[in-house]
Amino acid sequence: MIWNQPRECMSRDEMTHLQTARLKDLVQRVYHNVPFYRTKMQGLGIEPADIQELGDIVKLPFTTKQDLRDNYPFGLFAVPKSEIVRVHASSGTTGKSTVVGYTRKDIDTFSEVVARALASAGATKEDFVQVAYGYGLFTGGLGIHYGAEKLGAAVIPVSGGNTEKQIQLLQDFGSTVLACTPSYAAYLSEALEDAGIDPASLPLRIGVFGAEPWTQAMRQKIEEGLKITAFDIYGLSEIIGPGVSISCEYQDGLHIQEDHFIPEIINPETLEQMGDGVTGELVFTTITKEGLPLLRYRTRDLSSLNHAPCQCGRTNVRMAKIFGRSDDMLIIRGVNVFPSSVESILLDIPEAKPHYQLIVDRKGTLDTLEVQVEIDDRFFSDEVVALEKIHQKIKHKLESVLGISVILRLVEHNTIARSEGKAKRVIDRRSL
Amino acid sequence: MIIKQLSVFLQNESGRLVNVTEILHQADINISALSIAETQEYGILRMIVSDVEKAAKTLRDADYTVKITDVICIETPDIPGALSNALKALADARIDVSYMYGYSSDGKARLVIKTSNPAEASNLLG
Numbered sequence: 014m015i016w017n018q019p020r021e022c023m024s025r026d027e028m029t030h031l032q033t034a035r036l037k038d039l040v041q042r043v044y045h046n047v048p049f050y051r052t053k054m055q056g057l058g059i060e061p062a063d064i065q066e067l068g069d070i071v072k073l074p075f076t077t078k079q080d081l082r083d084n085y086p087f088g089l090f091a092v093p094k095s096e097i098v099r100v101h102a103s104s105g106t107t108g109k110s111t112v113v114g115y116t117r118k119d120i121d122t123f124s125e126v127v128a129r130a131l132a133s134a135g136a137t138k139e140d141f142v143q144v145a146y147g148y149g150l151f152t153g154g155l156g157i158h159y160g161a162e163k164l165g166a167a168v169i170p171v172s173g174g175n176t177e178k179q180i181q182l183l184q185d186f187g188s189t190v191l192a193c194t195p196s197y198a199a200y201l202s203e204a205l206e207d208a209g210i211d212p213a214s215l216p217l218r219i220g221v222f223g224a225e226p227w228t229q230a231m232r233q234k235i236e237e238g239l240k241i242t243a244f245d246i247y248g249l250s251e252i253i254g255p256g257v258s259i260s261c262e263y264q265d266g267l268h269i270q271e272d273h274f275i276p277e278i279i280n281p282e283t284l285e286q287m288g289d290g291v292t293g294e295l296v297f298t299t300i301t302k303e304g305l306p307l308l309r310y311r312t313r314d315l316s317s318l319n320h321a322p323c324q325c326g327r328t329n330v331r332m333a334k335i336f337g338r339s340d341d342m343l344i345i346r347g348v349n350v351f352p353s354s355v356e357s358i359l360l361d362i363p364e365a366k367p368h369y370q371l372i373v374d375r376k377g378t379l380d381t382l383e384v385q386v387e388i389d390d391r392f393f394s395d396e397v398v399a400l401e402k403i404h405q406k407i408k409h410k411l412e413s414v415l416g417i418s419v420i421l422r423l424v425e426h427n428t429i430a431r432s433e434g435k436a437k438r439v440i441d442r443r444s445l
Numbered sequence: 446m447i448i449k450q451l452s453v454f455l456q457n458e459s460g461r462l463v464n465v466t467e468i469l470h471q472a473d474i475n476i477s478a479l480s481i482a483e484t485q486e487y488g489i490l491r492m493i494v495s496d497v498e499k500a501a502k503t504l505r506d507a508d509y510t511v512k513i514t515d516v517i518c519i520e521t522p523d524i525p526g527a528l529s530n531a532l533k534a535l536a537d538a539r540i541d542v543s544y545m546y547g548y549s550s551d552g553k554a555r556l557v558i559k560t561s562n563p564a565e566a567s568n569l570l571g
Contacts, residue, residue, distance in 0.1 A: 397482045397484060400487075423454075423486065425456050427508040
């Protein structure tokens with residue numbers, strides 16, 4: 014179902030017209046209300062009047078996560094604090110957290126884009142939505158919550174974790190939609206299996222998963238494990254939270270809510286804007302945000318854009334499923350390694366579970382990559398020869414795809430932490 | 446005779462073996478024979494226990510990866526040549542031995558043998 018036909022299906026001319034008007038307004042607002050942007054624009058020798066058409070966006074300065082940290086906590090807010098009705102913040106595992114503020118209108122926009130996302134996944138007011146994203150400073154829980162309420166669905170605000178409770182609610186309340194991270198969805202499907210519950214016996218039919226990159230193979234695995242259709246929801250707190258884009262029933266990219274967020278793909282090295290189909294860093298300009306409007310925010314997420322019309326009827330641009338993060342990319346002995354490719358390799362090997370951890374270390378001058386994989390119960394053997402065969406098979410497959418040698422370590426079941434928020438896949442012990 | 450052997454996957458980390466034996470102790474399970482196959486990174490603990498199903502369930506509940514396999518258990522006199530006779534019978538019948546462990550006392554030797562064909566091996570060796 015399409016929640017907002019006029020906004021999601023407008024012609025490219027109409028969209029360009031709308032985006033241009035909103036961009037011009039945005040530039041006026043940040044120039045006059047955010048000293049950081051005024052200084053940056055003046056440094057580049059541009060004024061708001063220099064932005065006349067959509068293509069002029071390339072004249073505008075970029076914004077990075079570091080800029081948000083440097084202006085911690087509220088330095089980039091564009092409205093008086095009295096206009097702010099809610100604050101969220103990132104977990105801030107590295108350095109200070111990034112803080113985002115919403116006006117009443119921003120919360121309405123947030124709810125609107127999440128309602129569009131849920132509708133795109135096939136949810137309606139008849140549905141019971143179990144929100145298993147964490148509630149709190151993280152945007153996931155409350156974001157989906159407000160969007161589901163706007164849709165008219167019943168919200169079950171269970172928040173993250175407490176797997177037994179999640180399963181009990183799936184059974185007793187008959188939740189039809191599950192929203193959480195994909196790694197938690199995978200964990201939940203294992204927990205169901207362990208508890209001897211047939212997923213087909215549950216009314217659950219739709220999964221809306223996001224907040225971490227996941228592969229198509231992982232999607233299929235979750236769909237089979239939970240007997241549902243899974244949708245990819247993308248977002249980040251700096252832009253608004255989940256709902257910036259969502260996959261549709263054709264599962265060929267994620268539709269971006271372009272009337273609120275202008276996407277660009279840039280080459281992360283040269284910062285040049287790239288055309289359709291080219292993989293690069295995803296950049297967003299938030300053209301309707303009031304509390305924390307951002308110019309050309311560099312997400313570090315790698316994707317590509319596709320303006321071709323979609324069979325679902327939506328005309329807004331699609332972004333490819335996130336391929337990885339430019340700052341998650343590991344360079345090991347000069348080779349680029351993405352944790353997401355390890356995941357897709359493991360999903361192709363029945364003997365391994367898709368839970369893994371990468372440990373990068375430096376022995377002397379040589380970088381080492383250790384991949385820890387849990388062995389699947391069904392393939393455990395009492396004979397060393399059989400286990401060594403599995404060990405070799407996984408190691409060989411990883412090495413041939415990644416192009417570097419790996420230390421493979423088979424580990425006991427449940428020793429790799431299942432995430433209830435974002436999965437911690439990589440431990441880099443190199444001190445450079 | 447054919448008996449059930451319990452195998453447990455162990456990471457090569459201190460304390461893992463103690464943990465397994467403690468869990469079995471608490472479940473009141475007796476271990477009558479055991480061997481460990483080890484590699485650099487992990488070990489496979491193989492045991493003959495008093496209640497194999499209960500032991501397997503208890504360890505699974507504690508997140509261990511376990512497996513129950515058929516092995517044969519034979520008793521031979523504790524004299525030179527007894528083992529070689531038993532193994533020759535298996536070799537003549539083209540039954541492969543993957544591994545074995547055993548002990549002798551009171552003039553008898555008892556052996557646990559993993560073979561490629563437990564039923565036939567058990568028939569041959571009684």
